[in-house]
Amino acid sequence: MAAHYSTAVLPGRVRKPKDKASVENTVGHIATWVIAGLRHSTYTSLNELRQAIRERVHAYNAQPFQKRAGSRTSVFHEQEQPLLHPSPTVPYVISTWVYGRKVAKNSYVSYKRNYYSVPVAYLGASVDLRVTDTVLEIFKDISGWVAMCCCPRRV
Structure with a gap:
């Protein structure tokens, strides 16, 4: 923050x-x-x-x-x-990070009993999740580059 x-x-x-x-x-x-x-x-x-x-x-x-x-x-x-500087135009969003989730063979990752679709290229990989009230973001480190997917969050 x-x-x-x-x-x-x-x-x-x-x-x-x-x-x-x-x-x-x-x-x-x-x-x-x-x-x-x-x-x-x-x-x-x-x-x-x-x-x-x-x-x-x-x-x-x-x-x-x-x-x-x-x-x-x-x-x-x-x-x-x-x-003083102007406040950021984008509000601060509180998020939770979940590290080391395994992508299943069906190309989904689970979080709190919900399943989120992940690109097929991530099968079997370990991904990190950034969870907010509205979005679940999936991050995968690929040789220095970070790939990301966004999914609307199911509550």
Whole structure:
């Protein structure tokens, strides 16, 4: 997923709880800021509530820092926004890989009690399956080249 979105995953260091404190504190501050600011208000629709929450979050981000110049909004516009890239046009698809499935003599490979047709050239070969919610892809490594078949997934 990180490669799909051109990003890096940096986990917190082992036995270093201070790495997470600032993020968790910020989430708590925003929640308190929004809830405290809206606690005496009444809303008749979900859209009204959403708009009020947006206004409170905007006000929180516009507040100046205590120990340095600027605000969260100004830091975003000056430092972070120029580094952003557009999201991929193709959404990330969660998939499961199954390795080493044997193609049967009838030119089918089985997955979860369903049979999927494979080209006759793969008879007796070992193939890998990439399974998503909608498609089952069959991969076979042929001397450096990867051949692939796509089958609609039966659920």
